[in-house]
Amino acid sequence: MPHHTHQGAPLPGTAPRSGADLAAGPERYTAGLFPAAAERTASPDAVLIRRTMEEIAPVADKVTSYFYALLFLRHPDLRALFPAAMDTQRDRLLKALLTAAEHLDDPSVLVGYLQQLGRGHRKYGTRPAHYPAVGEALIGALTRYASTTWDEETEGAWVRAYTTISQIMIDSAAEDERYAPAWWQAEVVSHDLRTPDIAVVTVRPDQPYPFLAGQYTSLETPWWPRVWRHYSFAGAPRSDGLLAFHVKAVPAGWVSNALVHHARPGDVLRLGPPGGSMVVDHATENGMLCLGGGTGIAPIKALVEDVAEHGERRPVEVFYGARSDHDLYDIDTMLRLQQSHPWLQVRPVVDGRTRLPDAVLAYGPWNEYDAFVSGPVGMIRSGVDTLRGVGIPAERIRHDSLG
Numbered sequence: 001m002p003h004h005t006h007q008g009a010p011l012p013g014t015a016p017r018s019g020a021d022l023a024a025g026p027e028r029y030t031a032g033l034f035p036a037a038a039e040r041t042a043s044p045d046a047v048l049i050r051r052t053m054e055e056i057a058p059v060a061d062k063v064t065s066y067f068y069a070l071l072f073l074r075h076p077d078l079r080a081l082f083p084a085a086m087d088t089q090r091d092r093l094l095k096a097l098l099t100a101a102e103h104l105d106d107p108s109v110l111v112g113y114l115q116q117l118g119r120g121h122r123k124y125g126t127r128p129a130h131y132p133a134v135g136e137a138l139i140g141a142l143t144r145y146a147s148t149t150w151d152e153e154t155e156g157a158w159v160r161a162y163t164t165i166s167q168i169m170i171d172s173a174a175e176d177e178r179y180a181p182a183w184w185q186a187e188v189v190s191h192d193l194r195t196p197d198i199a200v201v202t203v204r205p206d207q208p209y210p211f212l213a214g215q216y217t218s219l220e221t222p223w224w225p226r227v228w229r230h231y232s233f234a235g236a237p238r239s240d241g242l243l244a245f246h247v248k249a250v251p252a253g254w255v256s257n258a259l260v261h262h263a264r265p266g267d268v269l270r271l272g273p274p275g276g277s278m279v280v281d282h283a284t285e286n287g288m289l290c291l292g293g294g295t296g297i298a299p300i301k302a303l304v305e306d307v308a309e310h311g312e313r314r315p316v317e318v319f320y321g322a323r324s325d326h327d328l329y330d331i332d333t334m335l336r337l338q339q340s341h342p343w344l345q346v347r348p349v350v351d352g353r354t355r356l357p358d359a360v361l362a363y364g365p366w367n368e369y370d371a372f373v374s375g376p377v378g379m380i381r382s383g384v385d386t387l388r389g390v391g392i393p394a395e396r397i398r399h400d401s402l403g
C-alpha cells in the first residue's frame with residue numbers, strides 16, 4: 001500500500017558514495033544487515049531498534065525536542081535549513097524514522113521510500129556532510145530517552161541502520177542531481193477562486209516538469225520560507241507545460257491560506273520533485289473505480305485525462321464526494337469530461353444519508369476494477385475498507401494520503 005512519504009528533516013549517515021551504485025537494487029544496501037523479507041524473522045538489529053522505538057514512543061515529543069536542541073547547539077549553521085516555526089516539521093523526522101524502522105526487514109519498501117526521501121531533501125539544501133551531524137544528535141537523544149534498554153549492542157544496531165539509511169538517501173540525491181534540478185520556480189499565471197475557500201491555482205514552471213497523472217508535488221510559497229506542503233497535480237501533463245492545483249484554505253493552514261487568499265498572478269512559488277504511486281497502469285484494461293473527496297478530486301481528474309489521452313475504452317467510474325452541493329466546485333469540469341467520453345461515468349455524492357465511500361455499494365459489481373482513492377485521511381481509510389469489503393484486493397487499491 002503506497003503511502004505518501006514524509007519528507008522531513010535529514011537523517012544521519014556517512015560519507016557520500018557514487019550515485020551509480022543505485023542501479024544495484026535494494027540488496028546492495030541491505031544484504032548482511034537485514035534478512036530477506038521472505039525469511040519473515042526479524043534480524044537482531046531490527047529487534048534492538050524496535051525495542052528502542054517502543055521505549056521512546058510515550059516520550060516521543062521530548063525525544064524530538066532534545067534531538068533538535070542538540071543538533072542546533074552543536075551545529076548552529078544547520079538551523080537555516082529549517083523553517084522559522086518548527087511545528088509540523090518537528091514530528092516529521094520521527095515519523096520518517098518510524099516508517100524506516102517499520103520496514104527495516106523489507107528492503108524493497110525501505111529502499112524505495114528512502115530514495116524518494118533523499119531526492120526530496122535536495123530542495124532543503126541538504127548536503128552529505130549534514131547527515132553525520134544529524135546522526136550524532138539522534139544517537140544523543142536516544143541514549144538519553146531510551147536509557148533503560150540502551151547498551152553498546154543497541155547503539156551498534158542504530159549506527160549500522162542509520163549508516164545504511166543515510167547512504168541510500170545520499171546516493172539517491174546524487175543520482176537525481178544528474179538530471180533534475182533541486183527545485184523548480186513556478187510563476188502563478190492564474191488564480192480562480194471557486195468557493196470562498198477553494199482556489200484553482202495555475203503555474204508555469206521555469207523548466208520542464210516531468211510527472212505522471214495522479215502524482216503530487218511539494219510546494220513552498222514566498223510568504224512562508226522553507227514550509228513545504230504536498231499538492232496533487234489537477235490534470236495530466238499538458239503540452240504548454242502549465243501545472244494546476246486545487247487548494248482549500250484550511251483553518252491555521254499557512255500554505256493553503258496563502259495560496260487561496262494571497263497568491264496572485266506574477267507570484268513565484270517553488271516546487272519539489274514529483275512523488276506518489278496513484279498512477280494509471282496502461283498495461284491493463286481493467287475498469288477504474290475512482291473516489292475523490294473534496295479537493296481529492298484533483299488527481300482523479302488527472303487520471304481521467306490520462307485515460308482519455310491514451311485513447312482507451314476502459315470503463316472509468318468516478319464518485320465525487322463533497323459536504324454540500326456548493327462544495328462540488330469542480331463538478332462542471334467533471335460533467336463536461338463525461339459528455340465527451342462515453343466510457344466515463346461521474347456521480348456526485350453530497351453528504352446526507354450516504355457518505356462517499358458507501359455510495360459505491362449501490363453500484364457494481366467492482367471485482368473487475370482497479371480502485372483509486374483520494375481525499376481526506378478518514379475518507380481514504382473508510383474508502384479502502386469499503387472497497388476491500390466488496391472484494392477488491394488490497395494490491396488493486398491505490399492511494400497516497402496527503403494529510
Ligand SMILES: NC(=O)C1=CN([C@@H]2O[C@H](COP(=O)(O)OP(=O)(O)OC[C@H]3O[C@@H](n4cnc5c(N)ncnc54)[C@H](O)[C@@H]3O)[C@@H](O)[C@H]2O)C=CC1
Pocket residue numbers: 216231232248292293294295296297298299320321322323327349350351355356357373374375376377378379382383400401402403
Ligand atoms: N492525493 C490525495 O489523496 C489528495 C488528498 N487531498 C486531501 O483531501 C482533503 C480534502 O479536504 P476537503 O475538501 O476539506 O474534504 P471534505 O472534508 O469536504 O470531505 C470531502 C468528502 O469526503 C467525505 N469524508 C470526509 N471524511 C470522511 C470520513 N471520515 N469517512 C468517510 N467519508 C469522509 C465527505 O463526506 C465528503 O464527501 C484534504 O485533506 C487534502 O489534503 C487533496 C488532494 C489530493
